[in-house]
Amino acid sequence: SVVWNSQERREEDRFRLASVYLKHAKLIEASDNNNPELTTLYASAEEQLFLLCKGSTVPVEYLYTYGDFLIDRGSVVEANEYAGKLESLYPKHFLTMNLVSRLKYLAGDISRAKGYILNWKSESLNGLNNEDAPEVRSDILLKAGEALFNIKCPREAEELLRQAFDLDDRRGLDYVRTVARSEDVFAREKAIRDRKSTRLNSSH
Secondary structure (H helix, E strand, C coil), X not given: CCCCCCCCCCHHHHHHHHHHHHHHHHHHHHHCCCXXXXXXXXXXXXXXXXXXXXXXXXXXXXXXHHHHHHHHCCCHHHHHHHHHHHHXXXXXXXXXXXXXXXXXXXXXXXXXXXXXXXXXXXXXXXXXXXXXXXXXXXXXXXXXXXXXXXXXXXXXXXXXXXXXXXXXXXXXXXXXXXXXXXXXXXXXXXXXXXHHHHHHHHXX
16 A cells, blocks of 8 residues: 655655556546646656655666656656666666657657667677577567657567567567557558467467
8 A cells, every 4th residue: 555644655655656646647638638637646746756766776667757757748858867867777778778769759860769779679689698588589679669669660660579479479469559559551450460370370
């Protein structure tokens, strides 16, 4: 349960509390984006996230969540500050790659955003050992593919998602869900066919 007394609130409770505020705000916003309660909920969430992220060593998920929040609220300059902190503390983490690439894309530099993702993918794959399971390689490809999709590079994203699917067919649902958001009709239909084919083969 969440501890509501501010004097006793631990970091985990702050993060959960911020998540509660954000989830509630998103639910309200979906039906009424002019609701005055939104201002209070977003301000309360930001207060908790700011307090969580002001230390010298902050968990990666806290920094990412605050950076993501700031992007959603249109505070890109501030989001870049926390992206820099992520790069300093967690240079190889996929959440760092995700946030930094989105910010490069928002700055209008799609080429650098794409290069940042592909460089993360290459370095992550090169860091694997031969004994690492295919699922680990698949997970890297999946994360890079989803990041590419987020910066509007659907063809490159589809290629990596397909590779992830080939390595681990359990990624099929992730593959279809992501590619289904693409404007590329051929890619969408192909993903669905691949998923159906795998399900049929696994049932025999």
